Every structure is written in C-alpha cells, then in structure tokens.
Amino acid sequence: MVFSSLFFIFAFLPITVILYYLFGNHLKNIILLTASLFFYAWGEPVYVLLMCTSIMVNYCICILLGRGKASRRKRKFLLIISLAFNLGCLAYFKYFGMIMSTIGSIGNWNLNIGTPALPIGISFYTFQILSYVIDVYRGKIKSQKNLTLLSLYITMFPQLVAGPIVNYGDIELQLAHRKMTFKKFASGLRRFLCGLAKKVLLANNIGLLWSEVKAMQSIEISVLMSWLGIIAFTLQIYFDFSGYSDMAIGLGKMFGFRFKENFQYPYISQSISEFWRRWHISLGSWFKEYVYIPFGGNRVGKWKMIRNLFLVWFLTGLWHGASWNFVLWGLYFGTLILMEKLFLQKSMIRWPKAIRHIYLLMFVVIGWVFFEFSNLTDILNFLQIMFGVGDNPIIDSQAIIKLKTYICLYILCIIAASPWPKKLALLFKRIHFKIYRLAINLYYCLLMFLSTAYIVSSTYNPFIYFRF
C-alpha cells in the first residue's frame, strides 16, 4: 500500500484514525500496531513473517543484553549473533542476486539461480533494529521489555517502508507516553498533505519528462534534451523522497509522534558535504553513528580517515540498491567529499556564493546519472551527450517543444524546492496572523482537492523509493 493510493488515503487512513481516537489511551498502541502489521501484510503477505521473526529474535537478544549479570564476552557474543542475523537477512534478501551475478561474471559461470523477491522496506527496518540493538549493547538505552512497544517502534506504518530511519532513543518516551492534541493532529494532517502534493502534483508530473527522455534512442537526444531530462529527474527524486518523508512525519504527528526532519532544502547547499547534511539526514546520521565513528571517524590518522570515509560511502551507495551503479554513485560522492575535506574547503570560502551553488548543483545532477542508469556504458553514453562529446545536436525542435511545455512546472518545482515559500508564509504570518491561519488552511484544502484529482486520474503510481 503506498501513501499516494486511494485505498490508503480514503480507506486505511480514516479507519485507523477513527479506531485510534475512539478507543482512547490504553488501546492506542495495540491499535496502531495492528494497523501497521495489516499495512505491511497488505503489501507483503508472506514477508510479514520475516519481519515478525526478526523482531522476536532481536527482542530476545536485547532482553539478554539488558540484564546486568551478563559478562562482557557474553554480551559481545550476543551482539555478533544479532548483527549476523540482521545483516544476513539483508544480504540474502537484497544482495543475493547481485553477489551471484557478480561472482558469475568474474568466473564466467552461470549462477542465475532463483533470487528472492525484495521485501518492502527491509533496508529501513533492518537499520532501525540495528540501531536499537547496538544502543542497548552500548548501554545508551535500556532494552524494551514490552514486546508491543518494541514491535510498534519497528513496524509503525508511517515510517516503515520508506523512512525516515528513527532512532529508538528518540522516540522511547513517546512510545509509552505521548500527547495527542487537536492542534498536533491538524498540523500533522497539513504536513501529510504537503508531502502528498509534492509526490502527486510535482514529482509524478516532472517525472513524466524524464521517462520520455529515458525511453528515447541515444542518437535522438540533443544536449539540451539530456539536460532537461536529468534536471527533471533531479527534481523528481527530491519531491518523491522528501514528499514521502513529509507524509511519514505528518502521519506520525497525527498519531502523536514527533519524528526528526529528514530533508532540509538540499538543493540550496553550497558544498557536497552540506548537501549530504541536508539530504536524507536520518541515513547520513545512521552511517556516521554506527559505522564512521566506531571505526575511529576522523580522530585516527589521515589514511585511516580516508579508509573510513570510503567505507561509509561504499555502504551508503550499496544501501540504495543491489546494483554496482549505486556503489559507484556512493564512491563518487565519497571522492568529492574527501576532496572538499582535504583541500577544496579552504579555497571554496573565497568563491562567490553563486559559483559554489553552481558547483554543488552540477555535481549532484551528474551524480543522478550514476543513480539512474544501471550499467556503465549507459552512464558514459549519457554523460557524453550531456557534455556534447559525439555527434548529437546541441538543440533540436523536440527539446524546444518540451522546454515550452514544461517551463511552468520547472519554475514551480524550483520555487517549491527552495525555502522561499516558507519564508514568505512566515512574513505573511507576522503581518496578519488571523488571515494567515485561514489562508494556509484553505490552501491545504486546495492541495487535498487537486491531489485527489491527480491520484484518481492515474491508477498506476508507485514510489521510486520502494526499491530500497
């Protein structure tokens, strides 16, 4: 079930909200857990058992870890078992096919045995479980003795299938005690609609252009067309993913939870490092907390720091999908960040702001080429077109037509990706508070209305981030 489907918005959501608020405080967690399990089982009727097994195994391990009597060796042993189990599941269900085909192509063997289908959201919930187990091992948090609450933390449907990755410590208290107020519900609802509109009105529509470009023969694509296409994808993936995060944060808030932000206007950054502090924040901080720092971070020697950096970026790339182009994409950003750390940062301060911004956008847009094409020939081919190497024309009439058709949408998307609308709203709020409140609520009604129209019109509408 995706958030932008009619079944979710007009059946699952109202039923869950009614039951949740009807039965009051003492049943709220049971209802939310049941709804979440139903939500997951709806998309994965078989793999829901895998998730439940995973929760049970880690629940038991953490109970044992949490007991004061266990010796250090025993605790380490338990941690290793848990890591092996969780990473083993992830490796088997997500990377088995990739590993097999890589080994096969090295030795020229045919190893195409049946690969398992990817369980929805396994990358997200495995990372949440890992953060919980590791934090219990470190003694940072107490193990959760209540199985309902732990299961709720893992399976909560707002963040289950596409993040943000919530740290257990951040919502430990909220699981047992949280306040549900009218104001919070209304604000969560607005946030949900904001995300829905980003996904349905912006991402899906600008994405149409990219799928047209992608479907073209490479000789037909002009330089202008290639840039129009990849910029469309740049906008699409941002609105798709940040829209999903907004919906998750909003839904969480409607049920009384407060999740951390996952995106902070990434495309206004002025360096690659800044971009990654604003893009998918929860993933970046996960890798920092559980991979980069445990390996010594940057407090070890220079070479070890470089090793740690590349390890993190190799894994970040790999996390995004079971294909080598994602690894390449990760290492590409690793290299850029290393360059910034070693020498570029010092000289960048002197660059004009605009130049820094263009530099960032340039490299991010090029990065999306690695992200979107799964084999190296296609990647190089597309990059060649973009930079005018080869015989492709610079401008053709088709590209001009597309530019004219999509120009309004481009402008709208670029404005929506910047913090300006929010700044303007805040200004308006200071000038006339009452009218602002009314206007903003009416605006969200309009978004609801339009989003419904767009969803009804498109029956097939899957999320990009469902592959992960």
Next chain:
Amino acid sequence: MRKNNKKNCSIIENIVSMLPILFILTMFILHLVMPNKTFSKEEQRYLAQWPDFYIEKVIDGSYETKVEAYFSDQFPFRNFWVHIQEDFNEIFHKVN
C-alpha cells in the same frame, strides 16, 4: 464582545483545518453507500468489482491488488476528478 469574536474566529479556523480529514471521511462513506458501477462509458471498459476471497490469492498478493483496483475504479465521482485533472494539466503543459 471582542472575546466572543476571537472565539468565533478560532472555531472557524479549527473547522477549516479539519476540512481535509472531513473530506476523506465523506468520500469514504460515500464510497460505502454508493452503488457499484459495472461499466464506464467514458473509458469504454468494465470497472473492477470487489474480488472473491481465496486465501491463496491473499498470500500471492493478487487479492490485495484487486481490492485496490476496485477502490480506484469505484471511487465516488471518478469522472469529475479526471476532468479536474485534465483542466489543471492544461495550465501546466500549455503547448505554445
């Protein structure tokens, strides 16, 4: 008098802020109440109906897919929404 005014204002505000969820609930109820259609003249095709329940179909996921198809095909005022979308699309994709 002034206090009263303020109170009225916040009541209006609260109602407006709940309009989207009221809309969702209304559509959900309408969906349950309105009779199912079998054929769409505009699209020249038969619309999906509520699927029969078989446990095997639930396990292989086809039941869930069919329920979602039923839900979108039988959505209240489907044609109205499609028209709204078409009109709005024209604003964005004006071919000059």
